[in-house]
Amino acid sequence: MALTLPAHSDPLAARLHESGLLRELAHGLGGPFHYLLPHRFDANLAAFRAALAEAGVEGRVYYAKKANKAGVFTERCAALGAGVDVASLGELRDALGHGVRGEDLVVTGPAKTTELLRVAAQQGALIAVDALDELDRVLTLCQARRPRVLLRVHPRSQPGSRFGLGGEDLSEAIHGCAEAGDEVRMEGFSFHLSGYTPQPRTDLAGDLVDLCLKARARGLQADRISIGGGFAVDYVPAGPWQIFLDGQSPGDYHAGKTFTKNDFYPYHSPVAGAHALAAVLAGRPSGQGEHLAARLRQAGVMLLLEPGRALLDRAGSSVFTVQGVKDRDGYSIVTVDGTSLSLSEQWFNSEYLPDPQLLPARPRPFAPEPHRACIGGASCLDSDLLTWRKIAFPVRPHEGDLLVYPNTAGYQMDSNESPFHELSLPPKVVIDYPDDDTRPRWRLDR
Numbered sequence: 001m002a003l004t005l006p007a008h009s010d011p012l013a014a015r016l017h018e019s020g021l022l023r024e025l026a027h028g029l030g031g032p033f034h035y036l037l038p039h040r041f042d043a044n045l046a047a048f049r050a051a052l053a054e055a056g057v058e059g060r061v062y063y064a065k066k067a068n069k070a071g072v073f074t075e076r077c078a079a080l081g082a083g084v085d086v087a088s089l090g091e092l093r094d095a096l097g098h099g100v101r102g103e104d105l106v107v108t109g110p111a112k113t114t115e116l117l118r119v120a121a122q123q124g125a126l127i128a129v130d131a132l133d134e135l136d137r138v139l140t141l142c143q144a145r146r147p148r149v150l151l152r153v154h155p156r157s158q159p160g161s162r163f164g165l166g167g168e169d170l171s172e173a174i175h176g177c178a179e180a181g182d183e184v185r186m187e188g189f190s191f192h193l194s195g196y197t198p199q200p201r202t203d204l205a206g207d208l209v210d211l212c213l214k215a216r217a218r219g220l221q222a223d224r225i226s227i228g229g230g231f232a233v234d235y236v237p238a239g240p241w242q243i244f245l246d247g248q249s250p251g252d253y254h255a256g257k258t259f260t261k262n263d264f265y266p267y268h269s270p271v272a273g274a275h276a277l278a279a280v281l282a283g284r285p286s287g288q289g290e291h292l293a294a295r296l297r298q299a300g301v302m303l304l305l306e307p308g309r310a311l312l313d314r315a316g317s318s319v320f321t322v323q324g325v326k327d328r329d330g331y332s333i334v335t336v337d338g339t340s341l342s343l344s345e346q347w348f349n350s351e352y353l354p355d356p357q358l359l360p361a362r363p364r365p366f367a368p369e370p371h372r373a374c375i376g377g378a379s380c381l382d383s384d385l386l387t388w389r390k391i392a393f394p395v396r397p398h399e400g401d402l403l404v405y406p407n408t409a410g411y412q413m414d415s416n417e418s419p420f421h422e423l424s425l426p427p428k429v430v431i432d433y434p435d436d437d438t439r440p441r442w443r444l445d446r
């Protein structure tokens with residue numbers, strides 16, 4: 001039996017797919033493209049803010065913009081007063097250029113360049129300091145503007161992480177800030193964990209609240225902590241996901257390809273997005289005492305968070321046109337007009353698993369049995385597959401059909417795209433529904 005992993009149903013996307021607009025865009029743009037739904041970004045941001053309000057916690061959301069290069073999401077941040085998490089001078093410039101105020105930026109990333117630190121301080125951005133030498137450079141370079149800093153803490157639960165200040169270094173950094181007096185505004189501490197479980201975030205946040213209290217005793221401001229990102233996205237329902245994990249085998253993939261199960265993103269998450277934030281706040285740090293929300297309130301500590309993927313949940317999809325189909329024993333190889341560079345997961349020994357949806361160019365009767373096919377890119381690389389898995393399609397794909405990969409805005413679209421083979425980069429099309437029930441309106445991003 002073919003394993004299927006359909007994305008959660010999405011009425012807005014279904015309406016767009018039925019409108020015929022994607023076909024016109026594929027024709028007009030002459031290649032693959034991504035569509036973006038900024039309305040969804042707004043709703044996801046509102047949900048995070050509501051989770052903070054419901055827990056009675058003062059907090060701020062910073063969109064981690066590395067998850068998607070589109071301008072429209074940064075514009076939404078500026079319009080809605082959200083912050084942006086940037087990690088390079090390019091990202092910082094882009095955020096400012098879309099109207100985000102310098103003081104609403106947090107600058108993360110390791111060993112930030114001197115130029116980035118200077119502009120960040122000049123703009124009044126919050127700088128998450130990752131190392132002692134970086135702190136030295138902040139203190140010597142930026143005196144004129146009294147830089148705002150957080151100290152990024154090395155997570156004890158992830159000893160292999162290359163990020164953050166641990167042990168002695170952390171004490172030395174706190175000492176350094178205290179010594180620097182009025183030359184720096186030490187606003188608190190930060191972390192970013194890999195993985196998606198709430199409890200380790202609750203635990204470390206509890207430690208950071210304690211660190212704030214200790215730092216205040218040394219005369220530092222220390223009134224906020226950032227818990228980074230890593231709020232899961234729930235792509236597919238629980239049932240098919242479990243059946244897939246239990247049942248997948250090399251026979252489900254082109255060329256008998258194997259993947260390590262643990263390398264798959266957890267495409268189903270029972271607690272995701274703003275609910276994951278609520279869970280972090282409702283948890284008890286190290287399993288003891290008051291829950292995190294109460295600890296933050298009592299200590300007068302503000303909570304900053306930097307979601308990337310979760311703010312982009314269902315805020316965009318990627319559209320390819322089928323260029324050709326050929327048969328192998330028992331399945332087909334579909335070739336589309338783009339490459340796996342537009343689906344970044346393929347570059348991490350993994351696979352983007354939510355099923356792409358086939359939009360046939362002309363209606364065709366459903367086959368009695370699903371037609372299985374893997375999806376190849378329009379390149380000369382044998383390993384350029386958008387999907388190794390033999391997807392079960394209701395009809396045999398055909399040249400000219402559209403193939404829509406759902407929910408790709410978070411990290412899939414553009415982190416690895418390049419004009420390989422002189423193929424042009426897929427443009428991004430922003431879709432709005434001006435009045436609720438009218439036709440979709442589109443424009444190119446930027």
Ligand SMILES: *Cc1c(COP(=O)(O)O)cnc(C)c1O
Binds near residue numbers: 067108109192229230
């Ligand atoms: C990547 C990153 C994020 C965003 O992570 P998501 O998993 O997309 O939520 C937030 N903060 C830092 C420091 C990061 O490096």
